[in-house]
Amino acid sequence: MPVVTFPHMGKMELPVKTFLREMDISVIPPPQSSQKTLKKGKEYAPEFACLPFKINLGNYMEAAELGADSILMGGGFGPCRFGFYGELQKYLLQEAGYEMEMYILEKNIFHIKDIIKELSGNFSLTKMTRSFHFTWSKIKVMDKLTEKLYNLRGQVVNKEKVENDYNKLLKKLDEAETYREIDLIEQEIDNFLQIDNAVEKKLTIALVGEIYTVLEPFTNIDLARKLNYLDVSVYQTLTLSHWLKNFFTPGSGQKKLVNKAAGYINSFVGGHGLNSISDIYSLKDKVDGVVHIMPFTCMPEIVARAIIPEVIENENIPVLSLIFDEHTAEAGVKTRLEAFIDLIKYNKAR
Numbered sequence: 495m496p497v498v499t500f501p502h503m504g505k506m507e508l509p510v511k512t513f514l515r516e517m518d519i520s521v522i523p524p525p526q527s528s529q530k531t532l533k534k535g536k537e538y539a540p541e542f543a544c545l546p547f548k549i550n551l552g553n554y555m556e557a558a559e560l561g562a563d564s565i566l567m568g569g570g571f572g573p574c575r576f577g578f579y580g581e582l583q584k585y586l587l588q589e590a591g592y593e594m595e596m597y598i599l600e601k602n603i604f605h606i607k608d609i610i611k612e613l614s615g616n617f618s619l620t621k622m623t624r625s626f627h628f629t630w631s632k633i634k635v636m637d638k639l640t641e642k643l644y645n646l647r648g649q650v651v652n653k654e655k656v657e658n659d660y661n662k663l664l665k666k667l668d669e670a671e672t673y674r675e676i677d678l679i680e681q682e683i684d685n686f687l688q689i690d691n692a693v694e695k696k697l698t699i700a701l702v703g704e705i706y707t708v709l710e711p712f713t714n715i716d717l718a719r720k721l722n723y724l725d726v727s728v729y730q731t732l733t734l735s736h737w738l739k740n741f742f743t744p745g746s747g748q749k750k751l752v753n754k755a756a757g758y759i760n761s762f763v764g765g766h767g768l769n770s771i772s773d774i775y776s777l778k779d780k781v782d783g784v785v786h787i788m789p790f791t792c793m794p795e796i797v798a799r800a801i802i803p804e805v806i807e808n809e810n811i812p813v814l815s816l817i818f819d820e821h822t823a824e825a826g827v828k829t830r831l832e833a834f835i836d837l838i839k840y841n842k843a844r
């Protein structure tokens with residue numbers, strides 16, 4: 495039977511493992527993304543490929559070395575390169591000497607059914623529906639937990655305690671085997687993080703941009719944590735559940751996003767470029783500033799970045815744009831964040 499792996503994107507490992515195991519499919523997750531992963535991917539990827547492409551290629555190579563022989567990843571279409579990832583990566587893996595089968599999930603239930611059948615050796619629609627439903631319950635709780643972490647870690651003095659509580663609950667969620675266990679974890683989220691040691695002044699920053707860079711701490715050099723440790727709460731609209739909804743119902747919600755963007759952008763430009771502008775505009779009165787992040791050469795976010803100066807000028811909202819690639823240095827990112835937060839504080843105090 496095939497042994498399946500998948501690309502990392504934030505905490506996606508938890509639901510993917512849950513779903514595959516529920517479907518009796520053998521799975522080997524890649525090791526957590528690291529400089530070693532990037533180095534491997536970079537060696538074979540075209541120089542101008544976007545950073546997620548290089549990291550994912552490295553993920554597959556590392557998983558292959560652990561015994562995985564098949565890859566499950568999402569497909570796509572539209573004005574961005576994501577739809578070409580699978581085919582190109584398959585070719586590059588062969589060039590690099592990795593014999594792996596690539597299964598690209600397209601947005602079509604019959605196609606997904608065929609893939610599951612091939613990977614598990616049999617297929618039952620009831621079982622697949624049940625597994626999807628169970629996995630979806632975990633994803634919703636996981637997103638809620640992360641939202642709490644990003645909000646509260648920025649508000650309390652004892653940040654390590656919040657992190658420890660978060661990690662314990664995440665582990666429990668990973669191991670949960672019943673709906674009852676998931677419900678209990680959700681109840682615990684409401685109780686576990688109490689603000690009993692709040693910082694003096696609270697700031698909130700929205701984190702927007704290309705979804706992989708927003709969700710994957712290795713790619714953004716743990717930006718949300720860095721902001722939290724500067725006593726800043728982080729709010730983000732992009733989550734794993736958001737990505738999955740978009741994947742299975744492409745185009746849904748676009749009209750709403752265009753309306754929320756208030757004329758600064760009028761159409762879908764691929765990836766999450768439209769979301770970036772729509773978020774910046776619609777959150778302008780709810781947050782103290784916005785950090786916009788993207789990988790080098792990301793086409794949709796290049797469009798968004800060209801519009802951002804006009805939004806800043808008209809709406810008087812502070813926005814810091816950061817571009818990430820394999821040469822991005824942690825110290826440089828930290829310095830720019832500190833300067834940005836100081837500027838916001840200075841402007842608020844005037």
Ligand code: SF4
Binds near residue numbers: 764765791794
């Ligand atoms: S959204 Fe940007 S980073 Fe992601 S695949 Fe498209 S071009 Fe690359």
